[in-house]
Amino acid sequence: MSSIKREIISKLVFDCINQYQEELDNKIDISEGEQTRLFGGNGQLDSLALVSLIVNIEEAIETELGVSLILADEKAMSRRTSPFSRISNLIDYIEELIIAEG
Amino acid sequence: MTDKLVVLITGSRKGIGRQLSEYFLTLGHQVIGCSRSENDLEHINYTHYCLDVADEGAVKNVFSAIRKNFGKLDVLINNAGVASMNHLLLTPGSTVDKLFQTNFKGTFLFSREAAKLMQKNRFGRIVNFSTVAVALDLEGEAIYAASKNAVEQLTRVMAKEVGGLGITVNCIGPTPIDTDLIRAVPKNKIEELIAHQAVRRMGTFGDVINVVDFFINPKSDFISGQTIYLGGVFK
Numbered sequence: 565m566s567s568i569k570r571e572i573i574s575k576l577v578f579d580c581i582n583q584y585q586e587e588l589d590n591k592i593d594i595s596e597g598e599q600t601r602l603f604g605g606n607g608q609l610d611s612l613a614l615v616s617l618i619v620n621i622e623e624a625i626e627t628e629l630g631v632s633l634i635l636a637d638e639k640a641m642s643r644r645t646s647p648f649s650r651i652s653n654l655i656d657y658i659e660e661l662i663i664a665e666g
Numbered sequence: 667m668t669d670k671l672v673v674l675i676t677g678s679r680k681g682i683g684r685q686l687s688e689y690f691l692t693l694g695h696q697v698i699g700c701s702r703s704e705n706d707l708e709h710i711n712y713t714h715y716c717l718d719v720a721d722e723g724a725v726k727n728v729f730s731a732i733r734k735n736f737g738k739l740d741v742l743i744n745n746a747g748v749a750s751m752n753h754l755l756l757t758p759g760s761t762v763d764k765l766f767q768t769n770f771k772g773t774f775l776f777s778r779e780a781a782k783l784m785q786k787n788r789f790g791r792i793v794n795f796s797t798v799a800v801a802l803d804l805e806g807e808a809i810y811a812a813s814k815n816a817v818e819q820l821t822r823v824m825a826k827e828v829g830g831l832g833i834t835v836n837c838i839g840p841t842p843i844d845t846d847l848i849r850a851v852p853k854n855k856i857e858e859l860i861a862h863q864a865v866r867r868m869g870t871f872g873d874v875i876n877v878v879d880f881f882i883n884p885k886s887d888f889i890s891g892q893t894i895y896l897g898g899v900f901k
Contacts, residue, residue, distance in 0.1 A: 587788075612830045619782045623733070632726065 573662070574598065574655050576628060580621045581651070588613070598652035605649060614648060625658065633661050671695040671882075672736045676719050676776055677746030679705045681845035682795075685871040686743060686878065687712065698732060701746070719746045719772030729779040738787055741882050742780040744773040744794045744817075749847050751806045751855075762809050769813040774820060777835070781828050788832035791882040794821050796839040798899040802862050806855070814839075818893050825891030834890035836881045841869040841897035864898025873897075 585591050592608045594600045601607045603614045618635050626632050640647050647657035673690045677683040678699025690697045691709050700715040717724040732739055748768045750761050777792050784790025796818050799811040818837055825835040841863060842848045842856050860866050873896050
């Protein structure tokens with residue numbers, strides 16, 4: 565997979581976050597870019613907000629990239645580093661799943 | 667309710683699903699229906715999909731089409747269901763698979779995809795179908811009642827999980843209504859069942875529509891996780 569693909573995924577994730585921000589009372593501080601913490605530890609999202617964001621990202625991936633992915637399955641939950649802890653981890657995980665999809 | 671709603675009804679080809687489809691079309695709403703086979707219902711505001719409600723890929727395709735064509739979903743009515751009456755000792759495993767696939771898995775798949783779409787507007791109404799056989803522990807209906815009990819449990823837990831997204835999830839448990847679902851049930855069994863009801867008569871489509879109307883009313887945003895049995899049946 566080329567680096568361009570990762571850039572596309574990164575843009576898609578940030579677009580979803582920015583779009584989702586409009587609904588939130590407490591905005592996500594994304595000044596740290598891809599290092600922004602999302603969930604768990606010092607994450608900025610509660611569980612319901614994370615669910616909504618994942619649903620929006622899954623839909624965007626399907627619409628814009630034509631790939632149907634399930635982001636939050638047992639595989640994701642059992643990883644040592646959660647794909648949802650930071651934006652960078654989420655982008656890496658999506659990239660990994662897309663490569664696995666072929 | 668004056669806004670045009672987008673309503674999805676499973677098992678819309680006949681019986682309660684057909685009646686509900688015609689009812690919502692009469693009110694001017696957009697109705698999307700589905701069943702295993704083609705539907706002869708023709709209306710400018712009606713769209714039909716042929717699928718097995720337990721086929722995850724097919725269900726996802728329907729929701730992609732709804733998202734593309736209508737951009738939203740307001741109401742999901744999980745009406746599709748199959749029944750089976752048999753003594754437990756004579757029930758093949760394949761019956762268990764079939765009933766749980768359609769009654770439980772189908773309800774789950776449609777509810778999950780519906781909630782994904784509904785959460786965007788922070789509004790949604792999901793109505794599931796149970797049966798009085800759950801409350802009455804009817805002999806001969808162990809598998810059917812168990813599959814519908816699973817639907818009731820799903821209703822309650824899902825209501826909690828999506829309550830914060832503006833979505834309510836409720837369930838209706840009809841008494842016998844004159845549909846194909848009970849056509850094979852002996853008359854004396856129906857009479858025995860009706861004898862357990864506080865209001866002793868057969869149910870009607872109007873009885874079902876009345877409860878569905880109550881659940882989907884925007885004013886019912888404080889009603890979720892509930893199962894209402896018709897006919898004055900209670901646990």
